[in-house]
Amino acid sequence: MCISLLVVLALALIANSALAQAIDPLPFRDHAEELRFQHLTSELRCLVCQDENLADSNADFARDIRHKVFELMQQGKNDAQIKQYLVDRYSDFVLYDPPVNHRTWLLWFGPLLILIAGGIVVVNTIRKRSRIAAPIASAPTDNGDDW
Structure with a gap:
């Protein structure tokens, strides 16, 4: 049973590869x-x-x-x-x-421009978060002694 299944599978693969090589004679x-x-x-x-x-x-x-x-x-x-x-x-x-010409410059350099724009967004986000976090870290802490 298993051997006959393997033979059928092998024949199918051989037929498929023959068709793939002879797409358009x-x-x-x-x-x-x-x-x-x-x-x-x-x-x-x-x-x-x-x-x-x-x-x-x-x-x-x-x-x-x-x-x-x-x-x-x-x-x-x-x-x-x-x-x-x-x-x-x-x-x-x-x-x-x-x-590379005036019609294909975006095709050639578009991925690089997108990568640079993404880097700028990441750097700006990190700077903004660090500016927000700095005042919070330096603010005096309340010990809770007022109770």
Whole structure:
């Protein structure tokens, strides 16, 4: 019973990994073109998933963009031209490593600005609490002798 369950589980895992590797088979001319395609699609972001690259995404939109990348490769476009085509169409967000420019400065420096703002809030809160606590600590204590 246990062995047959393990065999079924192993077969399911093998079938699943085969499907994951063959997301979208395309008719490449040679192995070099396939490697170029894989490298290029790994540098591009799936606009639906946002945390996956085009090479790993199963989304229909990612499949369409992969087909467009393949079509542009077949037309003789180089990687820079293909990336520029996608940037013109979908903005710099399609690139996993977008350039630093006036449109992407918040993307690059936003987390740092948020961290600095949070640090300023924490420092101000600590200073305010220490100013409030200082007069309380230095105030004379009442012994209760008035009773």
